[in-house]
Amino acid sequence: MDWVRVTVDTAPGSAEMLAGLLAAEGYETLEIEDESDFGSIAAENEKYWGASDVPEDLRGIGRVIVYLENDAELPSRIRALEQTLRDIRAALPGTDLGSLNVLTRVVSDGEWKEKWKEYYRPVSVGERFIILPEWEKDADTGMRIPIVLDPGTTFGTGTHATTAMCMRLLEGLIRGGEKFTDLGCGSGVLSAAALLLGAGSALGVDIDPLAVSVSRANTALNGFGGERYRAVRADLCTDDSFLAELARAPADVVVANIVSGVIISLAPKLPALLKAGGYLVCSGILDEDLPQVETALSGAGFTAVKRESEDGWSAVLCRK
Incomplete structure (x- = not known):
């Protein structure tokens, strides 16, 4: 094509x-x-x-x-x-x-x-990670945790501010064994990060069927097969039956790196996806939209515990 x-x-x-x-x-x-x-x-x-x-x-x-x-x-x-x-x-x-x-x-x-190969090289993210293109997977990463990505045709390199803020927040959340859900998984970089930090399992959800296959491929590049990572195509805004399925087995940590309007729309449904005391990371939020997003999350029962801002974008960490 x-x-x-x-x-x-x-x-x-x-x-x-x-x-x-x-x-x-x-x-x-x-x-x-x-x-x-x-x-x-x-x-x-x-x-x-x-x-x-x-x-x-x-x-x-x-x-x-x-x-x-x-x-x-x-x-x-x-x-x-x-x-x-x-x-x-x-x-x-x-x-x-x-x-x-x-x-x-x-x-x-x-x-x-x-x-992609013209300019994509290893980039450090947060305190612990370094993102490597698949063709430089053998590069010296020092003490950092390597995440290997082949962005393919549709998804980015994992270094955008919205993604980087999520990764920094995950560094302080994942202790080992957690059930992790990634809403709007894209390349799968956040699921790979969670698994590399020690999460027990990860689920990626995206409306784009290509994201499902790309995220599976990228998590596999990092050593995680179907027993640890599962990706599903679903429209979170309209598929209430899928959300109900997720609610039957709630997660310890949920990340929603999607646009503000979708976060606001989903806010009333998000608590059911988390265990009591679980954490929600929301990103993809323009700085000026953060108050409206936090109002929606607060109204759904979440408490904001940390905020980050970078390059005009915001992320917020909430607890159920």
């Missing part, structure tokens, strides 16, 4: 925020190219990166790349994306979003898959 690579130019430092806003509108297959991101990653991981590794074509710019299927619906999808960009600019009149110019290019499926 061929794909269309839609590049949206934005201001340096704004790509993360723009990608998050597009993700909230349903654009799930995204890449972020921002000099500020590459520069900070290079500085924090000097062993694997250097200043010269910041690509020349990224200096002084930010981009968000959206991948769309190249089919008969492509023209209407591009028009819808352009309208979404206009709506975002109108909603944020004081924010420097750059030109938001759109450029399209057809790419083959193979080219898209190989794109």
